[in-house]
Each structure stands twice: as C-alpha cells, then as structure tokens.
Amino acid sequence: MARFALTAALAAFMTTTAASLSAQTFTPAKMGAAVTLFAGGASASTGTDPIVGGSIGWELTRLITIEGTGLWIDSRQMNVYVAYGGARATLPLRNNLAPFVAAGFGVQSASVDPNGPGIPPFYARRMTMPAGPGPGADQRFDDPVVALGGGFDYFVSPHVAFRPDLRVLLARDGEHTRSTMMLAVHVAYHFESHTSRP
Numbered sequence: 769m770a771r772f773a774l775t776a777a778l779a780a781f782m783t784t785t786a787a788s789l790s791a792q793t794f795t796p797a798k799m800g801a802a803v804t805l806f807a808g809g810a811s812a813s814t815g816t817d818p819i820v821g822g823s824i825g826w827e828l829t830r831l832i833t834i835e836g837t838g839l840w841i842d843s844r845q846m847n848v849y850v851a852y853g854g855a856r857a858t859l860p861l862r863n864n865l866a867p868f869v870a871a872g873f874g875v876q877s878a879s880v881d882p883n884g885p886g887i888p889p890f891y892a893r894r895m896t897m898p899a900g901p902g903p904g905a906d907q908r909f910d911d912p913v914v915a916l917g918g919g920f921d922y923f924v925s926p927h928v929a930f931r932p933d934l935r936v937l938l939a940r941d942g943e944h945t946r947s948t949m950m951l952a953v954h955v956a957y958h959f960e961s962h963t964s965r966p
Contacts, residue, residue, distance in 0.1 A: 800826070800827060800958065800959050800960030801824065801825065801826050801827075801958075801959045801960075802824070802825050802826075802827070802833075802835075802956050802957060802958045802959065803822065803823070803824050803825075803956070803957055804822060804823045804824075804825075804931065804954040804955060804956040804957070805820075805821075805822045805954070805955055806819075806820070806821055806822065806823075806839075806931075806933065806952040806953060806954040806955070807819065807820045807821075807952060807953065808933075808950060808951050808952030808953060809950070809951055809952075810841045810843075810937075810948050810949065810950045811948070811949045811950075811951075812888070812946065812947065812948040812949070813888055813946075814843070814844075814845060814886050814888050815843075815844065817841055817842055817843045817844065818841075818842050819839055819840065819841050819842070819950060819952060820839065820840055820842075821837060821838055821839025821840060821850075821952075822837070822838060822839075823835050823836060823837040823838070823954075824836055825856070827960075830858075830860075831857060831858050831859075831860070832855060832856070832857060832858075833855065833856045833858065834853070834854070834855050835853070835854065835855070835856065835872075836851070836852070836853045837850075837851070837852055837853075837854070837872065837874075837915070838850070838851045839950075841948070844884070844885075844886075845880065845881065845884040845885065845886055845887055845888070846878050846879055846880040846881065846884065846887075846891070846906075847878070847879045848876060848877070848878045849876075849877045849878075850874065850875070850876045850877075850913060850915075850937060851874050851875055852872040852873055852874025852875070852913060852915050853872055853873065853874060854870060854871050854872020854873065854874075854915060855870065855871065855872070856868045856869070856870040857869055857870075858921070861921075861923070864922055864923045864924075865920050865921070865922055866920060866921040866922075866923070866929075867918070867919070867920040868918055868919060868920065868921070869917070869918040870915070870916070870917050870918060870919075870933075870935070871914070871915065871916050872914070872915040873912070873913070873914055873915070874912075874913055874915070875910055875911070875912060875913060876910070876911050876912075876913040876937065876939045877908065877909070877910045877911075878891060878908065878909045878911075879906045879907070879908050880895075880906060880907050880908075880909065881905065881906050882895060882905055882906075882907060883905065888946060889944075890939070890941065890944055890946040891907075891909055893944075894909060894941065895907060909941075911939045911940060911941050911946075912939070912940055913937050913938060913939045913940070914937070914938045914940075915935050915936070915937050915938075916935065916936055916938070917933065917934050917935030917936060917950075918933075918934060918935075919931055919932050919933035919934055920932065921956065926958075926961040927957055927958050927959070927961060928955070928956070928957055928958075929955075929956045929958070930953065930954070930955060930956075931953070931954035931955075931956050932951075932952075932953055932954075933950075933951070933952050933953070933954055934949075934950070934951050935949075935950045935952075936948065936949050936950070937950065
C-alpha cells in the first residue's frame with residue numbers, strides 16, 4: 769500500500785500546485801481533441817504496482833467526451849496491458865474545476881509467468897502448461913474489461929489541466945471477476961483553447 773499512498777500524496781501535491789499557478793476561471797469555448805499522459809498505482813489482490821499510460825479524447829459537447837485509453841501495469845507476477853474506449857460526463861466548469869464520471873469497455877491482456885510467485889487465482893485456474901524454466905514459458909490471457917470511475921480536471925491555463933483520476937477495472941473470464949483499483953495523475957493538453965470567463 770506504500771506506493772498507492774505515495775500516489776495519493778502526489779495527486780494532492782499536484783492539485784495544490786495547480787491552485788497556486790492560476791487565479792482565473794476557465795471554461796471551454798470550443799469542442800475539440802485532448803491528449804493525456806498519466807502515471808500512478810494499481811492495487812489488486814496481489815499487491816500494488818506502478819502504472820503508466822495515455823489517452824486521446826474528443827469533446828462531443830462541453831459536457832460529453834469520448835476517449836480511448838491504453839495503459840501498462842508493471843506487476844511482479846505478470847505484465848498487464850489494458851486498452852478500452854468509453855465516455856466521460858463532466859459537470860459544468862467552476863473555479864477551474866470540472867468533476868466527471870467515466871465508463872468504458874475494452875480488453876485486458878496479461879502475460880503470466882507460471883514460475884512467478886503468488887499468481888492470482890483468476891489466472892492460475894486457467895493455466896494450461898506446468899511451470900518450467902526457460903524462455904517462452906509465459907502464458908497470455910485476454911479478457912474483456914469494464915472501467916468505471918471519476919475524478920476532476922483542474923485547468924491551469926487555457927490548454928493544460930491536471931486530472932486526478934480514480935478507476936476500477938473489472939476483468940471477466942466468463943465465471944470469475946478480477947478487480948483492480950487505479951489511482952493516477954493525468955496531465956491533459958486540450959488543442960482548443962479554454963478561455964477565461966468574463
């Protein structure tokens with residue numbers, strides 16, 4: 769949990785820093801594209817691991833955005849890659865803050881080392897090969913995943929926002945579900961200017 773607590777502290781620090789950088793209130797003037805990069809921590813039954821990723825989105829309206837997200841979880845037992853598309857519903861921007869809720873659907877791909885310690889039961893019960901040394905021993909599992917969560921954008925300029933984001937990934941193998949909680953800090957760049965209110 770130490771990494772997860774550190775990520776939470778980083779999110780608070782970034783938000784506080786953003787508040788000191790801007791005294792104006794920004795509001796979207798036009799709809800357009802936005803890209804983000806993010807880093808944080810992912811917590812599951814086997815522990816807490818670092819994550820990195822990015823997303824690209826398009827604002828259909830001032831309140832609805834569609835986006836695609838890709839991320840990597842650097843787990844001790846396996847490498848996990850997740851790709852999903854979804855939508856964010858954002859409340860009207862006030863005092864530079866724009867809270868949102870989000871939902872998406874995609875694929876979670878995990879390459880699991882049969883020799884690794886503490887393999888999650890979600891994967892262990894589906895192992896088709898006995899553990900053995902040597903390259904090429906990893907087994908891959910591709911499962912549908914649902915992503916649910918929320919957070920807020922804090923605009924520090926007409927184009928740049930910080931975004932603390934909390935999400936849960938629910939992967940399903942047909943009979944069982946594996947949940948992963950993620951906390952990340954995004955840096956978002958909006959190609960269309962977000963102008964200040966009069």
